[in-house]
Amino acid sequence: MTPSFKTRRRNGLLSALPLLLPAYAWLTLAIFLPLSAMVYFSLLSDIAPNAPSPSLTIENYATFFSDPLYATLLWRSLVLGLIVTLACLVIGFPAAYVLAKILKGRAREAIFLLVILPFWSNSLVRVFSWSMVLREGGILDTALNAVLPFEVTFDLIYSYPAVVIGLVHSYLPYMVLTCYLTLQAIDDALIEAARSLGASRLSALRRIVLPLAMPGMLAGSALIFIPVVGSFMEPRILGGRNGTLFGTVIEDQFTAVYNWPLGAALSFILLAVVLVILLAAAPVLRRTA
């Protein structure tokens, strides 16, 4: 009994191999190798081509701790990630609920298309178009003044709110899609049962829908929080002089001063911090899932 079971298992793994191989080969090539290279870079003392041969050092990591500038920037980026994630949740969850539970057929398809539509245009173009909308004398300003009876000056461009608006716009579809998937999986009968047993709409939402939709909300939050913390393009274009964040500082190390070791080290510190945050959130995730 035992030997035959063993062979079957080995065979199972063998036959699964061709299915797994492409994905793992790709992951090795596209993620594992570049990341290892960056780990190596982050430990080098210098990569300038005319410098004496580089030695291994942890000095780049020490730089982060020796200068409060980097911690301040990291904190700003984390706060930004939190704000954007919350805004996406507040805006995205109701939309996903309507899509999953209220709209049916054609209407649902049409609204769904509208949610995904922004993904079809280049993200840089989307960010740039915000700069036309948000500035004084821009599209929004002109439109508001044409409608409102009193004069308002609407000038958000090159400010922190502009960065938040641009990022929420970029990442909102992730939240809508993940929430939609979990909400759709909730059996309508559960909600009907709650209602027929006397629960108000609000308590049905609070005690049935929200807990069951929690995995989707958390997955969406993670999908948004991680890239936003490292974002550099949106802050640079929309933030003006308020747009200096951890991501832009990493970018500067690579593009402006050619200091790859420090840039790589800062990237890994960011990665570590994000991992710690996700690990800290893991118990909550497990309880709700």
Added chain:
Amino acid sequence: MTKTMKPMLLCAGALLLATGAHAGEVHVLNWKGYGADEPFATKAFEEMTGDTVVNDFFNSEQEMLTKLRTNPGLYDVVMINAAFMRQALEENLVQPIDTAKISNYGDLDPDQAASAMLNEDGKTYGVPWTWGLTTIAINDKAFDTAPTSIREMWKPEHEGRVTIRDDAVEAIQLGALATGQNINDIKDMSAVETSLTELLPNVRTFWSAENDWNQMVASNQIDLGTYWSGSAGRAKAQFNLPVSLAVPEEGAVGWLDSFAIPVGSDNVEGAEKFINYMISPEFYVEWDQTVGAPVSASRRAVAALPEDAFNRRVMGSPEIAERVQFQQPITDEQRESYLKTWQKLKVGAN
């Protein structure tokens, strides 16, 4: 980087060499869209000499140096900013140029031709090609008379109406000019920091490309800011924007671009002919008038421009020659420390 990428790039370079280098070809390494690759120029040069021009491009000075290092013998002409010549020389990437073979060499501005950045031990390694300024430009709508001092940017009436480039070196040098210091030998860094800290609240945003600047003027969002001389000229001449250059009495940062011949070039003669053509009035006048160019280092070429041309009328004026401080090489350590200072100032201003 050095250990792993160099052999790979060398292989790639060798492949290119094997397929690309014939006699009668001049391989030119330059910024894209920067004169040497203009179709009219390559055509005229080919008709004149029979040599074909093969253009290759870089996106940063670091990339230019890397391409020279990893493709020895591939390029015949390379465009090098004078501030980077020191590094190219130290790494033995460029060879001395026999200026006697370049007939237009005598037309060059003598000071620029003799620049210590381009010459060493009596040998010439770079032929000055163009120069320009990083200085102040104004939105004509915001001023009745052009300001004469760089401190104009600090005035409270321009709050939120100033723009500077998000570039650590440029920002620090701006602070140095405003505090009356030599941009190449900044003695009092804390004065620079204080001065930039005072400036930042006035800054609306940082510009990164010419287009940013022009759009902000077109939508009347700024009064003045740092700008490049060539860009200011183009904004007025080509896009009809109310932009004027205002070179302040405190001085302006000058940059100088030059042509060099890389070590190992297999068509030195073609390279010399190409450089000679690049500093000729024929090429420069057409480039400036049809496309828009910085100021030529050749006095004869500038004098061949129409009288009202920006590069002759404004940039050729004696005040500018007096006020310009040419930018000297900056070490990597300086660059990194400038960046750190600049990042700190930007964060501190929030």
